[in-house]
Amino acid sequence: MAQKRAFNEGKRHFKKNKKQKTSTVNEGTNEEVLLADVRNLLKQCSLSGAAAETKAPEEQTAVDVDIIELSSTGDGLAHKDGQVYVVPFAVPGDTVTAKVYRHDAAESYALADFVKVVKPSEHRTEKPPCPYFTKCSGCQFQHLPYSYQLQHKRSIVERAYQNFSKLPASAVPVVGDTIGSPLQYGYRTKLTPHFDGPQGGRRDKRKGLKVTWPEVPPIGFMLKGTRKTMDIEDCPIGTDAVRKGMKKERVRVAADINKYQRGATLLLREHTKKVEKGGKSEEIPEDVVVEDQDDFTLLKTCITDPNGTSSEYIDGFRFDNPAGAFFQNNNSILPLITQYIRDNILESSVSDSPPPIRNLIDAYCGSGFFTVTLSQTFTRSIGIDISPSSITAATRNATRNNLPSSSVNFLAGDANSLFASIPAADFPPNETAVIIDPPRKGCDEGFISQLMDYGPRRICYVSCNVHTQARDVGWLVDGLAERDGMYEVESLRGFDFFPQTSHVEGVAILRRKQGVSDMGEKSGLEQSVATSEGDAKLEYFTNDGDAVRKASPGADAANDGVHKIRHARSAHAIDPTGDDSEEVQARRREQVYQAQKRHRNRKAEYLQTLEAEVIRLQHDDAQTSAEKTKLARENAELRALLESCSTDVRPPLAQEVTVDPRVTQLHDVDMADVDIHFDPIMHAERTFVAFPATQHSTASSISTAPSVPTPEPDSWVALDFILALEHPCRGHIQHPGIAPDAHRHEACEIIGIQGHALTTTSAVLASAQSSSEINDLPNHCELKADVKERWRIPYAEVEKLVALSEKLELDDEMLTPAQAYAAVRRVLPSERALQPVLERLKELLAKVVECCGLGTVIKTEVFQQHLNSVLKT
Secondary structure (H helix, E strand, C coil), X not given: XXXXXXXXXXXXXXXXXXXXXXXXXXXXXHHHXXXXXXHHHHHHHHHCCCCCCCCCCCCXXXXXXXXXXXCCCCCEEEEECCEEEEECCCCCCCEEEEEEEEEECCCCEEEEEEEEEEECCCCCCCCCCCCCCCCECCCCCCCCCHHHHHXXXXXXXXXXXXXXXXCCHHHCCCCEEEECCCCCCCCECEECCEECCCCCCCECCCCCCECCCCCCCCCEEEECCCCCEEECCXXXXXXXXXXXXXXXXXXXXXXXHHHCCCCEECCEEEEEEEEECCCCCCCCCCCCEEEECCCEEEEEEEECCCCCEEEEEECCEEEEEECCCCCCCECCCHHHHHHHHXXXXXXXXXXXXXXXXXXXXXXXXXXXXXXXXXXXXXXXXXXXXXXXXXXXXXXXXXXXXXXXXXXXXXXXXCHHHCHHHCCCCCCCHHHEEEEEXXXXXXXXXXXXXXXXXXXXXXXXXXXXXXXXXXXXXXXXXXXXXXXXXXXXXXXXXXXXXCCCCCCCEEEEEXXXXXXXXXXXXXXXXXXXXXXXXXXXXXEEECCCCCEEEECCCCCCCCCHHHHHHCCCCHHHHCXXXXXXXXXXXXXXXXXXXXXXXXXXXXXXXXXXXXXXXXXXXXXXXXXXXXXXXXXXXXXXXHHHHHHHCCCCCCCCHHHCCCCCCCCCCHHXXXXXXXXXXXECCCCEEEEEEECCCCCCCCCCCCCCCCCCCCCCXXXXXXXXXXXXXXXXXXXXXXXXXXXXXXXXXXXXXXXXXXXCCCCHHHHHHHCCCXXXXXXXXXXXXXXXXXXHHHHCCCCHHHHHHHHHHHHCCCCCCEECHHHHHHHHHHHCCCHHHHHHHHHHHHHHHCCCCEECCCCEEEEHHHHHHHHHHHHHC
16 A cells, blocks of 8 residues: 555556565554545445455556445545445545556555546535645545535544444444534635755755756645645635735745755745724735724734744634644634533533532643633643643743733643643642643553543543544543543534545543542652653743743752742652651641642632622623613614604514523423324324423532533524524414415415425414414514413424425525524534624524525525624624
8 A cells, every 4th residue: 555656747657566565554544544434335335235256446447436425534435346446526426437546455445536527416516616626635525515514524523433442332422513614715824835846956066056947846735646746826725814925925936946955845824913993004015914803903914934923813812823833723613612612621510529620731732722712711720732832832822811820830741741740739630621632643552541540530632633532532431451441421523623624623521430539639749759760851831931940750859949830749758768757747747738828828819819700790790781771761762753653663573473492402302291282284283392491500610700501402592593584474374373464475375385384483383272372463473471381392393494494305595594593503503602693694684585485595695695794703
């Protein structure tokens, strides 16, 4: 598999090795992931009787194949004559022509180039927006609808845990829907195009002459399946600032090409400057992208110097990083993942016995993104990274965002020995959550072992490679060679950080198994004594950027500077030889006393912070109430004025149908009452599930941030949005309690529509027992208080509407309100972010919805335009 390729005049040829070598596949690589998918498909075809023994396909031959599925690497997989064909840019359901360029006889599969589509799949989009698609290796999914991409990425997470975790299916929870990116194009804040050097393009050592470039080389990205660079003038997944920078850099390189002795990689990194409105206006250069906000303006430019500093504003925080250093490349989805972690890293329900989780340890912290954004959820947070430059940047970011050093610190050291360096007195494992975000290779067994030695109560594992994540989670759950597992998986979900590609970010939430003792509940002294004498030196950083060095175990314990940041390694208070003298005991008692004193001081400071926060919230609440009263008074005056002018004043859209919002998820069905009655509209019995009121329970953690419940599908939010968009059909639905509409849509008469099956209004009205329960108003349905309980419908009704809309052969250019809600929900799973977007969308979409006979519909293009405009603001 690892044969070298030689290219001659644009054609692919292969040098045959004289001696065949056994190929090796590294863990978590694309080769290993693809091989697992190939083996699974061969097994399925063998079980179905489709396998057949034939000779291997000839290289450089074309073959027509039917694509069965997508691999986790984004390639199409086909099966023909006992062989699996791997074809890029293909869609399940396609018949394509592919050209074989490599064959693996041992594994019975062939790699092939995409040539053309013979018969397109129903899932294939007509025209991808990028002219380089099917040639450039950067994107794999521009020919797929975004909803299909999200479904496939959920299956990637599922396959990763099936293939690499080695866990039984019962130990792996159902993978949640993939959280989509608010931006599907124009999201990448960093691109790195490159160009190759010419043949012989080096300095002549004897004559001192430099070989000139015969022409400007291609500047861009790799040609799919080759090692050649293709010329790319523009990349639509880059932000506007990055795309402008790319055009500018191409011109500069072309002008200065003879200054280069070899090829080079270019850096294009977005930088954001925040300018408050009302200040002195300045002329803005053409290459600056301007984004207007309510109180300020964002000026976005492109940085090309790796040593420069780029600034980003995420979730209300500012992050300054070296332009060439690592930072997430899709800012639009970062607030969604941080909110998801806030909602899930703490326990959703708390029993009486365990103390609340107060502390956070952020391993592999980098420039402090998670440490900073999650700091308000915890009393104390510490970030650890092996790179001193990353720790310096993280410390500056904490200072810039006004995070006190008493609650947020950073530590420079190897993550493989970090837990022994954290005193358990300050971070008790039973009161601590750990977040890990390792590189693509994942964690090694040494790190997993010491993580279980420490034994935090909860773990949040964020990964850019769900396959190595699955392997590591398998170790945490099932154990390593010489120890049992300590954790169980609570939830799994993917985040689409890179739309149009096969990449998916995985987030796994793990909780410590019940009955497992706190492995790390040893004192900080005992932990440090257990550390080997070969430990590397560590540095602790305050938010002022000052580093305090502390030597490894066995050194003198007289360094007094460490106690300022409350991370002193108490190992030095014990004689490593085990001599338990009176002097040692006295030092130990003094250290315990000082630790208790610091704890009391921190508790007092924290209570003062809580008190100030309560006062602030009370003040904000009073202001909100006053503004609400003022607006209600003004609204009443306006309505009275309009009515005095004989103007027909319709009720607010959100109040056109009133239902009981106290509805829970479908998983509470065992606690629900089932009501079966005859539905006069459907002429059949219909079952309605009356759910109990939702009980939101939050973890009783000590935090200065407002408590946020775990997000659940909220039927009230869904119904409020969908019912508001069904107003054109309100008078079309035949029900004894509603007067018929004189302007009933002609489609209703032609096809004999009785109940408007694609509306929630029908479901709500069907739950009413008699016409007396509905006011006899043509365009307004209002409940009476004494029958409110009969109007409850489960959230499953909304899901049924979405499924029904998908199955019916509606116009592809149209969406039902239920589909529109589901689309918004996929992009914004958080209730906090969802509700303001829905409120704004109601105002915009209510003007463009229309009756189609079965219910109301919205043009997909119009919906997408409004959604994008709302998300940008």
